[in-house]
Amino acid sequence: MFELDKKSNLLELPEHRYQLKEVDEARMFREFYPYEEIPKIAFNNVHVPVNMPSEIWITDTTFRDGQQSRAPYTADQIVKIYKLLNRLGGPKGIIRQTEFFLYSEQDRRAALECMNLGYDFPEVTSWIRASKKDFQFVKEMGIKETGILVSCSDYHIFHKLHMKRGEAIEHYLGVVKDCIEAGVKPRCHFEDITRADIFHFVIPFARELMKLMGETGVPIKIRACDTMGYGVSYPGAMIPRSVHGIIYNLHKDADVPHALLEWHGHNDFYRAVANSTTAWLYGASAVNCSLFGIGERTGNTPLEAMVFEYAQLKGTLDGMDPTAITELAEYYEREVGEVIPPRTPFVGKNFNVTRAGIHADGLLKNEEIYNIFDTGKILNRPPRVAISNTSGLAGIAHWMNSNPALYAYKGIDKNNPLCIYLKDWVDEQYAQGRVTVITDEELEELIHVYEKITD
Structure with missing residues (x-):
């Protein structure tokens, strides 16, 4: 029943x-x-x-x-x-x-x-x-x-x-x-x-x-x-x-x-x-x-x-x-001492980093194009770009200003000799046939080299 x-x-x-x-x-x-x-x-x-x-x-x-x-x-x-x-x-x-x-x-x-x-x-x-x-x-x-x-x-x-x-x-x-x-x-x-x-x-x-x-x-x-x-x-x-x-x-x-x-x-x-x-x-x-x-x-x-x-x-x-x-x-x-995988949403080192050259160009023009929300305001993590052959001096300066590991260079201008040094190296990489984006680790190591040269 x-x-x-x-x-x-x-x-x-x-x-x-x-x-x-x-x-x-x-x-x-x-x-x-x-x-x-x-x-x-x-x-x-x-x-x-x-x-x-x-x-x-x-x-x-x-x-x-x-x-x-x-x-x-x-x-x-x-x-x-x-x-x-x-x-x-x-x-x-x-x-x-x-x-x-x-x-x-x-x-x-x-x-x-x-x-x-x-x-x-x-x-x-x-x-x-x-x-x-x-x-x-x-x-x-x-x-x-x-x-x-x-x-x-x-x-x-x-x-x-x-x-x-x-x-x-x-x-x-x-x-x-x-x-x-x-x-x-x-x-x-x-x-x-x-x-x-x-x-x-x-x-x-x-x-x-x-x-x-x-x-x-x-x-x-x-x-x-x-x-x-x-x-x-x-x-x-x-x-x-x-x-x-x-x-x-x-x-x-x-x-x-x-x-x-x-x-x-x-x-x-x-x-x-x-x-x-x-x-x-x-x-x-x-x-x-x-x-x-x-x-x-x-x-x-x-x-x-x-x-x-x-x-x-x-x-x-x-x-x-x-x-x-x-x-x-x-x-x-x-x-x-916990290693967070870099692509982990919201917390990974690269979760809001644009690596594709065409995407990086769009992000530099308007960050909403390739950012899920205002990560700078909400997470205190502004969007970042990875460096490629299309980045230019402005892209390199943006990368340095938004990289937490480079706090000492916060506010650096695109015409700074260091930016020019990095861009010359990047241009040479692609002139030799490179097709992938430049990694943060490569650029950070190059900055250490520059610091030693100019010390």
Whole structure:
């Protein structure tokens, strides 16, 4: 029998279809994930409505997932990055939270130093082992919310935990109750959700969490974790790979409020940004990111990318300060020792450098022709040109004035002897048959030679 749905006011299948279904063997979804072949993307042409929350925001995992694939940050580095995240997120706290490991003394000290700064945003949260001892430790530190790992695919339930589905739910509910008992708000990380049985494990478990929330009055967040990056944003794609399907069903069929839904993506198939945006569009208020996408394996959703996704969706930066992105990138390369690939959008050395000669000519005439937006104003990164046979003295002077590595030559005029020296060398290169643009490294080395000659 159909039942009248209280949200849609339409006759729909009854809620009891979302019951826990025990299985004797792990369901590995081999039709999607044959393992010895490339994963499959299947469609059933089920379309769900766009349902973006009125408020959306970003959460950060730079100090948690971001530390799982690199050398640990020092406490001083964490505090510096945290300060810049605060500035980037702006007074409205669009970067709402950040999470910390608390295993080491250094991590705990860094978390406390950040908390002592007194910023409202990003709120310091934690990620800990699911034990009463750790919950009590979080409470003593004054941290109000913590992440708890609740793996939800049979890959993990059967092969890592060696449990049945029902046993896993009972175990997880016990852990969440321990967290609440300790006075800490739980954030449940539904690990490996894109390989999970959505209707016969994920939704029933989420409904139990919402029931517990109703009984205790304590908000319980659900973070949908695309642990292996299998999620897709294509309309009509089948669950469990459908990002919009997962978010829609968690909200509609498990009654998880928008504000308690969060997406955590990985970039194994180059889909982290698109999937995170899709999660926003279909009902998750929060997307979880790390700076520059640094994280496990291929990394997480780059936080800086979602700043610009937010601005494009909302039509405003809402007080965010994207010039902090440029400072963060410079700090990472200068102090943290991270090498950012030069073509990385928004932060790479060459992201707004025009190298094609004809493009450089257009950029010099009007930068809007070949620049994505006013990168000088918004990111404090004016567009730059690479030098070719069409650049001329003006092009060389422009290159020097806009090259951060040549700060000492800021304001140099095209008639300066150094510009003339460089142009003569460039002209000779092309006279000898060169067809490619001149690299920054070549010109910078040539400037060092000139300095020695004229010293």
